[in-house]
Every structure is written in structure tokens, then in C-alpha cells.
Amino acid sequence: MRTIVMLSGIPYEYLKHRPQHFATYFARKGYEVLYICITDYNKIDPVHLGNIRDRDSFIDSFFSRNADDVFVIKSSIHSENINDSSLTLLINKINRIYNEKNLIFIAAFPQWITHLQALSKNSKLIYDCLDDWEEFTKDPDMGYSEEIINCERKIASIADLVITSAKRLYVKMSYYNNNIYYLPNGVWNVDFTQQELLPQVPIDLKSINKPIVFFMGAIAKWVDLDLIQFIAELRPEYSFVFVGNLRCDLPKRSNIYFLGSKKYEELPHYLAVSKVCIIPFKVNNLTAAVTPLKIYEYLASSTPVVTTIMPDILELPGTRAATTYNEFVEYIDEFISMNNEKYTVETKMAKKSVELYNWPDLLEPINNMIKRDSYQVENNENVIKNTIRSYKNYKQSFLIKNELLGMYNYLGLYNLSCSLYDFNDETLEIQQHLDYEKLALAHFCSGCIDMSKKLLNMYIENNDKKILQPYVNSLLKEEDFEIFLEIYLLKASGNIYEAIKLADSQIVPEKYQPKLLGLLSGLYLDIGEYDLAFQVALEILAVENELKLEDIFDAYTLKFIIKTFSEQNQYDLAEEFTLTLMQINKEWQQFFVSLLSDVYISKHLVE
Template identity: 25%
Template sequence: MENSWDKMEKLPEYDMLVFCHLRWDFVYQRPQHLITRLSKKYNILVVEEPIGRIENSENKPELFEITNSLHVLRPRINQLHELGSYLNEHIKQRTFQISWFYSAAFISVLESTEFETVVYDCMDELTLFKGASPELIEQENNLLSVADVVFTGGKSLFESKNKKHNNVHCFPSSVDINHFSGSQLNKVTKPKDLENITKKIVGYFGVIDERIDLDLIKETAQKMPNHDFVMIGPICKIEEEDLPRVENIHYLGMKSYEELPQYLHFFDFAMMPFALNDSTKFISPTKTLEYMSAMKPIISTKIKDVLRDYSDCVNLINGSEDFCNVIENPIETYKNQYKTILENTSWDKTAKSMINLIEKVTA
């Protein structure tokens, strides 16, 4: 993304400020899907986590123009508690219609910036993630005390947050069906980094971090030498040396959202090899529906939200023996169930429902 700060004569009036712990140009997921759609109604500034000041530099703000109504700001400050004064310095506007939080770590901004409506879209239980700040629990409690409406990214999160707020709504991650079904592909050519992978592919795309059961992948790959295990995505919060190195495990790095359908087309199985630990206790994986859109048989560990919603069409496993067994004998009748599930979901519907709820609390 190219810095547009100097090119813009002045910043527009924003209706909504979104505070997000994820980089806009990182893995394309819930924030990008929803905020892009919301920007058709609101002028939005997405504020990312600070990247720190550079010594002996002007430290100009990094501002990226995604569309006319959607901009991304990457603040040049060292600490989040400086964000409020930083925004006041660089944005003349003092009052905004909506603040939208993806992380409670940004809550100090409410001390110096006025918002008519506070929205908390809780997509993950960040307090349980590796490296989470010990202050995050208190910050989230404070955010919940001032939020007008709370959205959650799955049923388990809803059950947790519903105990702490009186206006919580469950919006599991959705999907752009046409994007992943392959209907938008001009031609189906095998990506170059798959050309030498000739066995049946058991594939994954997404962040590779502490949520992935690396031992499970290693053990299964060793037991299934006639299959290739392909891992697509960035490596975060773990080290390269933590990755299992087996001849039939391939790490292809991060791919763009536009590229993913091309890779998914060549998966024989799509996997969600999540570890069952604190960081996965509340997850509702976006990739479940993305895999379904491509009509791929899915193999998953027993994540709570996957187990209770998709047990009739997803191959659920306990360990490497189960993993091997379902590769050999997968559920055969999954496509009809997929179609029924997909008929009832879309990011467009989710965004529209969220807007309706926001308008209710602002009425």
C-alpha cells in the first residue's frame, strides 16, 4: 500500500473510526470483509496498532486510501495511550458518529475523542492469545461497560460476552461464496509452487501460529507419505524452527485473498488442524465456510463451534490416527449439507444486519 498522506489536500469528515489490532494488508479476514461493506454507507478511517517512531525522522502519518470512503491510518507513536492526542493532532474533527473496536487495547482513545455510538466487534478472545497484555482483561471490561452494542464472531464468544453485556449479538464469520467457489476464476492453472507437488493435497490456508497443532500435522504426514500436506499463510508468534520438517509438508508462505481460490481448487482435502488450547477455545474459523464454498471435504479437530454446527458434514478428528482414517474414508454426503449452510450466509447479509442494529441504538 502506498502512503497517501502527502497526496491528500485534507482528510475527509469520517463517520466511523475503526480500531484494529490487525494490519489491513495482512490476511484478509473479518475486519476487511465487514469494514469494506460498511464503507458503502459510512466514511471510515481504520486505525491500526502503532508502528513506533523513527529517530531523526519527521514521523509523518502513514495513511492509505483503500477507496474514497475507506482509509487506513498506521500511527507513528510508541504507545497506544498516545493515540488520542495523536488523532487530535492529525484529524481536525473531534466528534464522530461511531467508534468500532476490534481490540479493547485501544480504549484510552475514548478519553479524548467523542463518539455517539460505541461498537465492539469481538472476533477473538484476545486475552487468551500468546503474548496478550495482562491489562487486556481490565480494558475489555471497561470497553464492555461503555459499548452500546457488542457483536461476536461465534457462538462460544457470544455465550461468554452475553454474561457481561445486555446487547450482544452473534455474527459468526461469513463468506463470499462466489470468490471461493471458483466461479470467478478465468482459468484453472496450477500455481507454480504447486507444480512439483504431485500427490493428493491436504491443504490449509490461514495464519500459522500457536493455534495450529504442529505435532498433529507432523505425525499425520509421517503416516501418510502418499499425500502432500500444504500450509499456506504467514508464520506468527512461533519460530521457523518450531515448524515440523517432513518431506511431504510444504510451506508456501502468505498468498493474497485473490490468489487463495486458485490454490484451494487443487486441494483434495481442506484441513483445520487446530490445537485444543486456550487460544482456540472460542474460535469460529472463517475458513470453514470458505472451504465449503469450494466444495472440498474438510478435516478438523474438535473445535467447539465447528463440532456443534458442522458435525454432520465435517470430518472431525481426535489425533493422527483419526486424521489418517478420514483421509482414507471421508464423509461422502457433505455437498448437500454445504449448499444448505451456504444458502443462509453472506458477508453482505451480516453487514446489513449489523447496520440495522447500530441504527437501533442511535435512534
């Protein structure tokens, strides 16, 4: 029996998400599945763990088997004075107890890489890329720092296989690994078969008038609350029912009902009495990287779906993808006003469309790879070319144009990237759904240097990265600015290894090149090679020069240098750097003020 260690970012008991479905599948296939959440560190007593010598004692002490036959960390907390280093100890113990054989680690959260440094060559690592973590860092309320991006690049680079849940993520990960497998979300079809349901309406639905338009899942910032307000106002005769976790307040209207969170097993009963299901997501880069679990569960219950446009679910039978608010309402109306015969056809199409998305069928290729111990998959370029062809009918959508931009760039088809957007210097203005840094790279590689520089400035402006402007301006003042510009655009576009390769080629032995080395330090930081990044930074700082810190390093690299000084108890140096940088301007003061506070706190704790 082989053992799979599922390394997740969410507890097993927290609703049913992709990692839990993976774990359930492999447990049903006969694997021993250990499910560990990144927040489980406070459930692991390092002293007790150190005394464990065999597999049975290990499992009995730290795990319990749940109803899905998955082993999850026991909830009893041994000590309050435990930090996340206990997870590293746990992984190392798993390696030793299982003799580093027959172990498959499936990581579904990037920061697990900090606990996987001691994996043996006999173990296999699969990284499941299920979200665009870079987009999450743009929302302060999510609590993610730039470190999660660096962690993802590193874990993707060393993984034996990278799985992605969306085509946008497929392209992104292709810069870091040649073994990428596209595996969209799915459904346990049997769980949502209406014919097997008891003919019983949930109690909290009995007083709600039909027709019911239904949504299940988190009501969070990626949900378009303005769209919900719009459709509810326009159709007061429809009941809009929401179940799930409420992270943002829904509009207050008499025909909008929030019924709280429901257990996974209860959801089919709500779907059974719903006429239409909806996915009113905002249209942006975050949702472009999503294949919602709920759409497959909706369809498996034979319920038609109206959704905003998302690249991976275009043209699914039983669905309608709306490009405007009015169109969203029209599609809801279409389903609700259908006669029984037409509606039955739609429900059958909905059910039929998800047969290919049954979890056992989706995951069987991964199971076969594990059994063969071979992780070679279809060539990345072929998959991307096929995806481009599938988007041919949607090229007028700004969202799809942006997806094509990323794909053309990956294939080196920069002229095609430039041809997607019909604007010149006079019509250049902020556009939604546009990765300016990628378009800037395309124009640079097509020989349009001035346009490239303008687009780079728009990237900085549109992504709230004004903190980077002094550094970019410094690079562009160099005599050989074009090489710096190309390296920086590769970096900004996510092609870090090509940027490193180009930067390395420009280094002249025994010549002091602070700006080039500063750029290289930032590139090593981008791929999570922190020791290398700091070593290069120290080489620069060891030589006195007239350049300012902000001309040599970007703000994120400077933040990393200061944090590293602080971790090494060089608090006075960390404080000096921070105070100097805070004097540049208001943006820099705001960017570094919390870091200065951290330095002071760490310093006084030591004293």
C-alpha cells in the first residue's frame, strides 16, 4: 500500500474543496492518505513526535481516521508554545518512518515548500496549483504577502508534476516546469443525482416563493454584489437564495435570502427545488483562473446555470455565460420561462455535460502516473496551442484577449500579442483585464521600445505599484537601459528563469555592476532562493558607491534585506536602512512603517 500525504491550506472539515476531493478519491483507491493542513502546527508536540519510532505509534498518536477513510491530524492541542517548525519535524518524521519509500506528497498550498526542504529522491512531489495566489496578494484583507508567490515558483520548479485547475494557471506554471497537467475541478456525480433524493423541501425553503434562483459557496470579494443587486431589483418576482459563508454583506432586498452555511450532504436538497443556479463572479484576472466546483455540482443536479464569463467553462452545455448585466438577467429569464419540454432538454444537457468531470475519471490519469512512477505528460506548447484554438469564437472579449496575450507570449508570438489591441499612443488608456507587463514585453520584443516603456508605466499605475517607480526610472536612465528593460519585463511577466539567464549573460568578471547584481538579487528572491538573494545583496552592500539603495534594489528586495538583517539580530542595521528608505516619499513611508515596527518589536524582545 502506497501512502499519499495531502498538504493543504484548509482544514479537512472546512466545507468540501478540491484537496478534500483528492484525498477522498485516493483513499477509495486503497491508498493510505494522510491529510495535513498548514494550520495544524499547534496540534503537534515536538517532544512527543521525537519519541515516535514506528508507523503504528505515529498514526495512533497524531492521526484519526474520518468517515472518508482519510487520516487527519487529531484536534487535541498539546501545547500553546508551538510554532510552524513543528510541521517540518512532522514531514521529516514521515520520511523516516516510511523509509522514504512509496511516499507521494501532494501540496495544494505554496507555503508548504518551507517544510519540504529535506524530501528524499525516493519521494515524489506533486504541486496542485488551484488558485492564482498572486491575485490574492493584491487584496490586503486576504492576508497574503509576496512571499506566497515566491514559494509557489519554488515548489512548482522542484515538483515532479504540477497540476493546474485552470488554463491561465497552466500557462503561468509552464515557466517553471515542463510537466504540467491540466485538471479542472469536478464533481462526485452520484452525490447530486436528484432521482435518489427524498421528496422533501428543506425547512428554511418552505416559506420562500418560487421560482428560486440559487447560489452556494462563499459570498466574498470575488462575487459581484452590484450584479446581484441589479438582477434582484429587475426581477422582484424571483427569489434569490444564497447558502454558504458570508464574508461580504449581500444587498438588502426582500427577494434576497441568505440561509447560512449548509453541510455538503444537504446541498442536493436545495438544488432539487431550484429552477436556475447562478455564478455572479466579478470578471477579472482572479476569476479568470477559476473553474468553480459549484458549476459542476449545479450541473450534476440537472440544474441549468447562468454565469459571468470565465475562460475554462465556456460553452458547457446547460450553461449560459453572460457578458453584461442585462444579458445575465435575460439568461435567467430564458430558463425560467421555458416550457417543460425545453427545460427538460436543458436539464438533461446539464447532467450529460458533467459526465466527463466525475472526480474518479478526472483523477484516474494521476493515479496511473503514480502507479507507473512516471510523470511525463503532453507537451506544454501543444496544450496551449489547442487552448488558443478553443478561444477563437471569443476574441472580442477583453478577458479572453488577455488570456491569449499570455499564451502568445509564452509561445514567443509577440506580433500576435501586439495585434490583439488596436490602440496607439493617442488611445493608450487604462483598460480592464489587461496584463500591461506582458503587453509591454510583447512590444519590446517586436522592437517598439517607446510603447513598451509606456505600457510598463501603466502596469505600475494600474497595479498600485507606485513604490516601484523610482527603481524602474533608475534602470531606464542607464546607458544600456534596453537590456535592463528586457530583464525587468521578463521578471514582471513571470518568466523569471529567462530573466536570470539574461542577467547572468551580462555579468562581466571583476567588474562592479551594482544595478545588474541588484536586479539579480531580486530575481533570486522571486524564485524563493533566499540565501542566494541575500548573498548577492551583501556583495553589493560590501562596496561603497554613490548610488542610492532605491536605485540598486526594488522595494520588495529591500524589504527582504531588512527582514533578513532583523532575523540575524542585526537590528541597528535594519533600523538604519528602514529609516533611510522611509524618507524617500509618502509611499515609501507607508510601505516600510510596519516593517520598522517589526524591527523594534524584535529588538526589544531580545533585550
